[in-house]
Amino acid sequence: MGWTGGSDCAFGEIPGDAGSEPMLSPIISVENLSKRYLLGHKTESRERYTALRDVVVRRTKSLIRLAADTVRGQQVLFGDEVEEFWALRDVSFEVQSGEVVGVIGRNGAGKSTLLKVLSRITDPTEGRITLRGRIASLLEVGTGFHPELTGRENIFLNGAILGMTRQEIRQKFDEIVAFAEVEKFLDTPVKRYSSGMYVRLAFAVAAHLEPEILVVDEVLAVGDAEFQKKCLGKMQEVSRGGRTVLFVSHQMAAVQALCDRGIFLSGGRIVKQGLVGEVIRHYLSESDQRSQLCLVDRHDRQGSGVLRFTDVSFYNEAKENVGSLTSGAAASIEFRISNSSGKTVRNVRVCLAVDTVFGQRLMVFSTHLADQDFAELPAGAFRITLDIECLALIPGRYSFNLYSTVNNDVADWIRNAGYIDVEGGNYYGNGQLPTQDQGCVMMRHEFKLRQGD
Ligand SMILES: Nc1ncnc2c1ncn2[C@@H]1O[C@H](COP(=O)(O)OP(=O)(O)OP(=O)(O)O)[C@@H](O)[C@H]1O
Ligand SMILES: [Mg+2]
Missing domain, CATH: 3.40.50.300 (P-loop containing nucleotide triphosphate hydrolases)
Structure with missing residues (x-):
């Protein structure tokens, strides 16, 4: 050196x-x-x-x-x-x-x-x-x-x-x-x-x-x-x-x-x-190439295997397949999932949990939270799109986990399934760009000043 x-x-x-x-x-x-x-x-x-x-x-x-x-x-x-x-x-x-x-x-x-x-x-x-x-x-x-x-x-x-x-x-x-x-x-x-x-x-x-x-x-x-x-x-x-x-x-x-x-x-x-x-x-x-994470070869997964995540891709506001998302912009995440059980499964829940790269849980996107669990999923391959109106993550790299259940039983669970890379963007709409020392997530807010005690 x-x-x-x-x-x-x-x-x-x-x-x-x-x-x-x-x-x-x-x-x-x-x-x-x-x-x-x-x-x-x-x-x-x-x-x-x-x-x-x-x-x-x-x-x-x-x-x-x-x-x-x-x-x-x-x-x-x-x-x-x-x-x-x-x-x-x-x-x-x-x-x-x-x-x-x-x-x-x-x-x-x-x-x-x-x-x-x-x-x-x-x-x-x-x-x-x-x-x-x-x-x-x-x-x-x-x-x-x-x-x-x-x-x-x-x-x-x-x-x-x-x-x-x-x-x-x-x-x-x-x-x-x-x-x-x-x-x-x-x-x-x-x-x-x-x-x-x-x-x-x-x-x-x-x-x-x-x-x-x-x-x-x-x-x-x-x-x-x-x-x-x-x-x-x-x-x-x-x-x-x-x-x-x-x-x-x-x-x-x-x-x-x-x-x-x-x-x-x-x-x-x-x-x-x-x-x-x-x-x-x-x-x-x-x-x-990397934005299309191929999950089929992942063996470090848990669950019954009735459902399997096979791919995840990220899309920007313009619906282009991208390697990173932008703070403050709309984004979509597309999961590919297959039901290879040969029959229709019921009561299906799909979740994507976002962690810091050091493993701290930040938030969860879930069909349950959105009140959108799938009542039925026939045999076959499916694409599920998760739309995010305004991405509230500070620029940086995040890790994500995929999780699905059928009738409350774990069907497929992949920890650290991949990364979400977030680039700087105009979240607050006023040119104030967030920096990594401001934590991981943002929330729009407003201050009011009133006279009196
Ligand atoms: N002080 C540190 N201690 C430990 N790891 C660090 C430190 N600084 C950076 N790293 C790690 O080193 C790697 C490279 O970081 P670096 O900041 O150089 O990346 P970068 O290419 O500038 O990324 P970005 O595009 O997000 O700015 C990352 O995995 C980061 O977590
Ligand atoms: Mg850097």
């Missing part, structure tokens, strides 16, 4: 050798990079919320934490159960100066982890990264800024992290504020910002502080259409100015428009890299 160049240049100067061969050396070079997470409750909660700002103080803090844990008599690395998980495995690629590279892949593929490792927010477990330029990152909403500091203070803090002098930051200050449209809130702590304001400022800071490498994760998932356009324009401008951009997005149209090259990650590995159009085509064809 190691960093070369990057350890000196990520937040400081370009190392001397960059000047001698600037055209030949890639600005980013990643060799056999792997990142392992230890899935114990402590490790997970500690790493998840690491922000750019924390890099500055992390060494001190981790020592303090280590001491505090030891004093409290808690084990530092061994939680209740510690399990290894490789979020990146043997990832190698190079990026030339001035290239705009799109990193794509399904939820959980390792995209954000890759950007975090490149930004030195988290350390690689194995492999080697060489950066020949100063890097600025805009990672998930919620990272990068200190919530208690004002917008103004955060601009200066981020500039300082990037190794800029106060004078240099001051020169960029007005431009940043104008781009972010947060003039009125400059002296408000950013924890009071809406997620839209927050990301506007974070993007403005990252894009204007003139890094040689700009790393942007999902900024287009937040903000209204106009802001998204502005961001794309700014990233184009940054790249035309000869700087390098690494961009993660689920919006293929944006990736196609902005990027020259693409990297498709799946399960922490690079599946394909190359010209962006080809990489996107490959990605889309894979997600189509």
Whole structure:
């Protein structure tokens, strides 16, 4: 595991050798990079919320934490159960100066982890990264800024992290504020910002502080259409100015428009890299295949077997078969089920239960709850469509379980039958996009203010 160049240049100067061969050396070079997470409750909660700002103080803090844990008599690395998980495995690629590279892949593929490792927010477990330029990152909403500091203070803090002098930051200050449209809130702590304001400022800071490498994760998932356009324009401008951009997005149209090259990650590995159009085509064809989960080969199922789930597919608002659903949009889930008992069965119940990927039950869709149990189901194969008017899940990956009963006896039960991937969308109808730190589900709501006590 190691960093070369990057350890000196990520937040400081370009190392001397960059000047001698600037055209030949890639600005980013990643060799056999792997990142392992230890899935114990402590490790997970500690790493998840690491922000750019924390890099500055992390060494001190981790020592303090280590001491505090030891004093409290808690084990530092061994939680209740510690399990290894490789979020990146043997990832190698190079990026030339001035290239705009799109990193794509399904939820959980390792995209954000890759950007975090490149930004030195988290350390690689194995492999080697060489950066020949100063890097600025805009990672998930919620990272990068200190919530208690004002917008103004955060601009200066981020500039300082990037190794800029106060004078240099001051020169960029007005431009940043104008781009972010947060003039009125400059002296408000950013924890009071809406997620839209927050990301506007974070993007403005990252894009204007003139890094040689700009790393942007999902900024287009937040903000209204106009802001998204502005961001794309700014990233184009940054790249035309000869700087390098690494961009993660689920919006293929944006990736196609902005990027020259693409990297498709799946399960922490690079599946394909190359010209962006080809990489996107490959990605889309894979997600189509996966959305049709073939359940017939699953043997880890329980129940009498009178009924069997054979397939599940997901459809978007436009009734297109898709690999992921969108928050706030209509969705349909189609089950294929077969009754191979040779006779009509009665009183049939079908359920789909949604869990977090850590196995916590979130909700259940059920013919019983909808008062739609099937009185009779003849022998044969059937399709059952479940229509959801407005998907109230926060973007992320969920696991689902399938369950059916005939006359209250379990007929077929598959735990972890597959995943539901949910992309960001305009659930609240006002451009406020939910973030993963807001839990898993949303509910539309309204506040009223009345005078009196
Ligand atoms: N701090 C952490 N501790 C443990 N596991 C983690 C941690 N951060 C990420 N992971 C896991 O690593 C995998 C890759 O996560 P990552 O956030 O990089 O995915 P992603 O491609 O960015 O997904 P998305 O499209 O949903 O943003 C996921 O399975 C995730 O649960
Ligand atoms: Mg991500």
